[in-house]
Amino acid sequence: MGYERQADFGTPEVHGDHHVTCTIDGRAVTVPAGTSVMRAAALAGGSIPKLCASDNLKAFGSCRLCLVEIEGMRGTPASCTTPVAEGMKVQTQTPRLQKLRRGVMELYISDHPLDCLTCSANNDCELQDQAAAVGLRDVRYGYEGETHLGAAIDTSNPYFDFDPSKCIACSRCVRACDEVQGTLALTIEGRGFASKVSAGLAGEDFFSSECVSCGACVQACPTATLQEKAVKDIGKPERAVVTTCAYCGVGCTFRAEMRGEQLVRMIPWKDGKANHGHSCVKGRFAWGYAQHADRILSPMIRDAIDQPWREVSWEEALSYTARRLQELRERHGRNALGGITSSRCTNEETFLVQKLVRAGFGTNNVDTCARVCHSPTGYGLKTTFGTSAGTQDFDSVDDSDVILVIGANPTDAHPVFASRMKRRIRGKDGRPGARLIVIDPRRTDLVRSPHIAADLHLPLRPGTNVAVLTAMAHVIVIEGLADEEFIRARCDWEEYRHWADFVAIDRNSPEVLAEVTGVTPQDVRAAARLYATGGNAAIYYGLGVTEHSQGSSTVMAIANLAMATGNIGRRGVGVNPLRGQNNVQGACDMGSFPHELSGYRHVSDAATRALFEAEWGVPIDPEPGLRIPNMLDAAVEGAFKALYIQGEDILQSDPDTRHVAAGLAAMELVIVHDLFLNETANYAHVFLPGSTFLEKDGTFTNAERRIQRVRKVMEPRNGLADWEVTQELARAMGLGWNYTHPSQIMDEIARLTPTFSGVNYARLDAEGSLQWPVNAAAPDGSPIMHVDGFVRGKGRFVVTDYVPTDERTGPRFPLLLTTGRILSQYNVGAQTRRTANAMWHGEDVLEIHPTDAENRGLQDGDWVRLASRSGETTLRAKVTERVAPGVVYTTFHHPETQANVVTTDFSDWATNCPEYKVTAVQVSPSNGPSDWQADYAEQARRSRRIELHRAEPAE
Amino acid sequence: MTMDPLDKLVAMANQIARNLAHDDDPAGATAAHIATYWSPRMRAQIAACEGEGLTEVSRDAIARLGVRHAD
Structure with a gap:
């Protein structure tokens, strides 16, 4: 067709x-x-x-x-x-x-x-x-009258052009910007015949306007007025394949529109249940990295990291890797080996990596990047509700009356869902909008943007989430706002009493806790009352909740609030973790954590192990393996020697870069399987080229537990899809794997995982998507969880006492640094930096309050030195009131900045999820890059050398 | 500010104990947590440190390691 x-x-x-x-x-x-x-x-x-x-x-x-x-x-x-x-x-x-x-x-x-x-x-x-x-055949008016023809084309946006001479003033673009995206950047300027579309103020082009390049206007345009540059360059597509975006955890469905092997454009699919036809600048436009010149297409090896890379055949790379893995296992034991699965790869690929580690390496030393983002969600929601997942689908927000956003910045990190949320907050057709509470140290865009204003913004001091939530619980209990009927029916009443007695004590009142949180007590009281009594109340949270020394406690405090107010088990309510990467949920589901097999079953459970042992024909270790930070510690101690890392850049994304570097340097075999020579690859001995999401079949699972198909639209440029690379490595190690299609891997997952038992590719293709659990109890999947009862039976209240982080400010480090993301960039930026998105965010900058800047003699745009007890870096300052006095903020998208040189190795008490969001720092004027940055740049340059021609063997 | 690995394990155990202080049996809960999430090597390392730097609850928990809670 x-x-x-x-x-x-x-x-x-x-x-x-x-x-x-x-x-x-x-x-x-x-x-x-x-x-x-x-x-x-x-x-x-x-x-x-x-x-x-x-x-x-x-x-x-x-x-x-x-x-x-x-x-x-x-x-x-x-x-x-x-x-x-x-x-x-x-x-x-x-x-x-x-x-x-x-x-x-x-x-x-x-x-x-x-x-x-x-x-x-x-x-x-x-x-x-x-x-x-x-049937128009003639135009009687001629073309000589006054027209809009010949108007100048605005080419300022890197992805689309605006040609006003082709505009018919239908207003579809303006309405798409208002209704679909909610940015309200476009307007019709002038009246009558003089009407024309304008991006903001007169004289502003699209690039300098408030336009966020979501593409909604381009999609809405019925003519060539707003047109993708790629269509201008390439021509009309000749076929379209429906697939799932590989950026954030929203999991938008797109039609990849192709001309031969060339991607022409990505158009959001209207039947996509996560995005309903909407998109953001990343998924819609930022896919050029797939063809970027930096992409490595041949396997490479080297014996030592100070040597240049040597390109080799797949056979040589795989047999070399397998041989070295086997040698290291014989010499140091199976527990000296490990692997890291990727939240950017498919469920099937993730499942194979953990299978290779458990069944091939013979160890449970497997972890995933969720360790550094949502592992506290896993612990917290499993403890309180019984399973590690958000409770709602995205559509649920349409029925919310109160939305509480804590530690999340959805307009930057989950833009398509943010548009949805904003639509609900604005109200529609006479229905009043949902009320909004934002708990965040920064004044994020949600706090105030066109037609959106938070009813309450609680700008807490970083690291005090638990204190604020406990203070809210205090108000709910003391003022009798708890839903006791719900609690008696659905939760353990004794545990509730124990919790209620704890939160009710004086030291948990908003007034007393204001000392540590810095939040006005009246605002905490108002937020508690609104959340408890405003109707359907939903909590959305992100890494500002999890990436703290009390990340797991905060997740449980959120669950406590939802249970105490009966806001769980129906549409419009719930506890919703917004996942950072596309397949964080899936990677966790697939048994990527060292202590559990797929479906969140602990390795000590003999019945579960028996299931896997029968399927795989090997014994499974009943003891938990090492988590990423533990692997690095063990490596420094000399007990951990080899690591297979699929689609993850731990050197840039993990905290305390020097420690990560020391750990990697201490290993004898680091295998990086990725698209690019990322920062971690500077320490690697084997590079296995990866494939993009456009080049393989599989599934991703988004933040609403929605399993969606990823479909191959072009052949892998590196020759093998990622699941095939892992399979070939397993075969080189003597494992008899013979998958011929990812659907067979999903069938194995379904056989071994009760929550996935009803999942298969035929159903996914027929139904578009399925939300787990999909099994005999929920044959059509589960848009909303815990409807009639919690997965664990009775909901469990857990006392979450506020325990301050050990990271303290003091005279040497008086400011608190917190980190986050920006709309145009994604995670470590490996993909987005290699697209025109770099035009919006070419470097990481440090947001600092005018008072703090003035005290240090700093002006907007100055180079500053950012130093903590862990390390220091330099970057430019951006003076802004978005951050409170005493707080500074930056992103971690650029390796030149290496924001994680500064972050510490403190971590969540329950999961070791790093405390990225609180680092005591000092900021001072600087002349340019720090010694670390200069040394690092030189080392990175040296370690990325590739031998152009293989040296002839000596005679 | 990278800590010595053993000091880090001690700090982690103390941190767990402190966050589980409101459990009915804090030492038991701490021991169960460590048994559930720590690898045998990490457990052996901390058991060998003979309580140095550990708080009372975490010392008690380490002593009880190996006893897994039913949960």
Whole structure:
């Protein structure tokens, strides 16, 4: 089948139980009441001409093309704004309508260039289609009158152009920016004939405007006015494949639109259940890294890290690696080996890496990057609710009355869900918006942006989440706001009493705790009352919760609040971890942690082990293995020798860079399996080239437990999909793996994992996605969890006493550093830095409050030295009131900055998740890069050398 | 500010004990936590340190290591 745009039904779908039947051009059609005539006609298989209508936007009724005749109704109403009624008889194609539509079309075309044959939207243009549909043959007005033709093209955005001469002023872009994205960056400037689309203030181009490049306007444009540069360069796509984005944990579904092996564009898929046709700048546009010149396509080896790399065949690389692994195992024992699975790879690939480590290496030393982000979510939600997962689907937010966001910055890190959340906060069609509480040390965009304002912002001191949540619990218990009926029915009452007695004591009041949190007690009280009594209340949280010495306690404190107020087990409520990477949820589900097999079952459980032992034919160690930080410690001590790292850059992403470097340097065999020579590869002996998400089949599981297909749209440039690389390594080690397709790996996962027992590729292909658990108890999956009872039985209240971090400010390090992300960049930036997204964020900067800046004689843009007890780096200052006095903030996207040189190795008490979010620092003026940065840059340069030609062997 | 590995294990054990202080049996809960999440080598290392630097609860917990809670 050739290329075709996804069908557009003209106006949004209406949900409702009440249905009405009408006839359209003699054909009867039954639709939910409230459906537009336009949509009903499209559902009946017809097509009413339209230009300003699109089914992801509210009906607008401006283009005058969709006129219809309705029996008993005067005139020719617009079908987009007219709802169907029972028994209504509609005519959509009559001579009268045809004449009217031609007249309208004639006016449009009199002010539109006729360069269709050379236009980038040729044959993919709604204006062209509608001109054909109405049978326009002549334009009586000529083209000599005043027109908008010849206007200058705005090419400032790296991904799309704005050509105002092709604009028909349908307002779809403006409405998409308002309704879908919620940035409200675009407007119609001027009136009448002078109307034109403008990105913000006069004189601002798209790049310098508030536009966030989500692509919604480009997608909405019916002409070539807003057009992807790639389409201009390459031409119209010839086929489309539906797949899942490999960036954040939202898990947007896209149509990868292809021309041969070339990706032309990624268009968000309207049937995607996570994104409903929306996207952000990363998933929509930032895929150029897949073709970047830095990508390594041949395997490489070297005996020592001070040598240059030597390109070798796959056979040589794999046999070399297998031989060295076996030697090290014989010499130092199986527990000297380990592996790290990737949250960026598929479930199937992750499962194979942990299988290789457990069954091939013979050890449980396997961990995943979730160690450094959401491992406290695993511990906290398992302890309180019984399983490690968010409780809701994303759609649930539409039913929330109160939204509490803590330690998350969704407009930057989870933009597509943030747009959804913002839509609910703005309210719609007379329904009041949800109330918003933001608990964050920074004044994030959610706190105030166009048409959004948090009812309460609690700018707490970093590291005091537990204190703020305990103070909220104090208010809820003392003021009698707890939902005792829910607690008696669903939770352990004795444990609740124990917890309630604890939070009720005076020292947990907002007034007493204000001393440590820095939050006004009245605001804590107001937040507690709003959360407990405002209707359906949902909590969304991110790494600002987990990446603390009390990360797990904070997760449990959140769960306590939800249980105490009965906000669990139905739509609109719940506890929702926003996952950083695309497959964090999946990597955790797949048994990537050293203490548990897939489905969160501890390795000490003999029955679970027996299942795996029978399937794999080898014994499984009943003892937990080493976590990433433990592996590094053991390496420094000389007890850990070899590490296989798939799709993860621990040197840049993990805390206390010097310690990570020391650990890696102490190992005898570091195998990096990645797209690029990342920072970790500076310490590697084997480099196995990886494949991108475009080059393989598999599944990702997003933050709402939604398992979605990843589909291969082009051949792997490195020759092998990542699952094949791991399989070949296993075979080189003598394991008899014979998977021929990832679906067989999923079948094995389903056989071994009770929560996945109903998952297979046939169902995923047929149903689009499934939310685990999918099994006999929940055959269709589980959009909402803990509906009738908690997974563990009774919900468990856990006392979470505030224990301050050991990282303290003092005279030498008086400021608190906290770290985070920015919209245009992703994680360590390995992908996004290699795209035009770098134009928005070319370097990490240090946000500092004007008072702190002034005290240090610093001005905006100055180079500053950022020093902690662990190390120091330099970067430029950005003076801003987004951070409170005493707090500084930066991102960790750029290896030149190495923000993690500064972070400490303190970690969460329960999981060793690093405490990235609190580091005591000093900031002072600087002239340029620190010694560490200079040394590091030189070492990185040396370690990335690749021998151009293999030296001839000596005679 | 990288700590000596053994000091780090001691600090970790103390941190666990402190966060489980409100459990009915803090030492038992600490021991169970360590048995569930620490590798045998880490457990052996801390058991060999003979309590130096450990708080009372964590010392008690280390002494009870090897006893796994039913949970």
